[in-house]
Ligand SMILES: N=CN[C@@H](CCC(=O)O)C(=O)O
Ligand SMILES: [Mn+2]
């Protein structure tokens with residue numbers, strides 16, 4: 215059915231045996247494949263960003279995030295399965311999204327929390343496909359929370375990194391479901407009036423980047439909670455261009471304002487605590503434009519926080 219490849223070698227500093235020295239590279243692929251844990255899945259794709267006329271390079275995002283995750287200190291409870299990469303071949307994005315959907319579905323049905331590393335935001339349509347097909351979702355209401363400067367609701371003939379949530383809306387409608395989609399961090403100048411109108415037409419609730427400053431963390435938390443409470447299963451999708459360009463320069467479209475990392479981390483922690491959180495993807499990392507691996511480190515910090523929170527680890 216699917217044939218993902220695992221090319222990455224998880225290596226990093228080794229301070230000796232014992233859980234007090236444990237790092238991510240020690241936590242990967244050491245447990246039985248069937249033991250529920252965090253499932254890392256790469257989606258090697260440039261095709262969505264290319265079609266959306268952006269800066270290509272996201273194809274190397276998964277390797278860059280894995281390298282930044284590998285040396286991070288890991289709690290004893292953390293259990294990670296690297297299920298390898300799905301690669302878009304010869305520009306056939308639709309085929310790649312379908313194959314990604316199949317591995318996401320398998321990971322969900324095995325009881326894991328899949329964390330998919332993009333790829334541009336076209337990754338999201340593959341993630342959604344797997345989630346909708348999985349037993350975890352069944353016929354329940356999926357809620358998608360997108361941390362992003364953009365709506366990604368473009369109406370285009372051809373799917374791209376700018377269209378995934380329009381595709382989800384249409385698919386959900388065809389299946390007889392509602393479209394439960396919210397965006398945190400929308401940049402007003404980053405989205406035309408036509409996109410704001412589409413969001414209104416589809417009933418999309420959103421917070422502007424200027425409504426997500428540190429002093430407004432509590433309002434962001436309440437907004438997120440209201441959304442969690444309104445659905446059955448939650449899919450968190452993180453477009454790294456939601457962050458300020460100084461912590462995320464390596465993306466196709468860097469933010470001119472951005473939601474502070476502390477606020478994004480708080481939302482991630484809040485979602486990770488919810489048993490409704492079923493799947494996460496982190497997209498748009500473009501290593502070609504990264505600076506000192508800043509964006510990769512930021513992405514890894516977000517994933518580390520979600521995985522740690524999910525594993526039930528608390529510092530003494
Ligand atoms: N993934 C989406 N990207 C944005 C790109 C915006 C830009 O290039 O400025 C979009 O299509 O809206
Ligand atoms: Mn996006």
Ligand SMILES: [Mn+2]
Nearest residue numbers: 363364453455
């Ligand atoms: Mn974006």
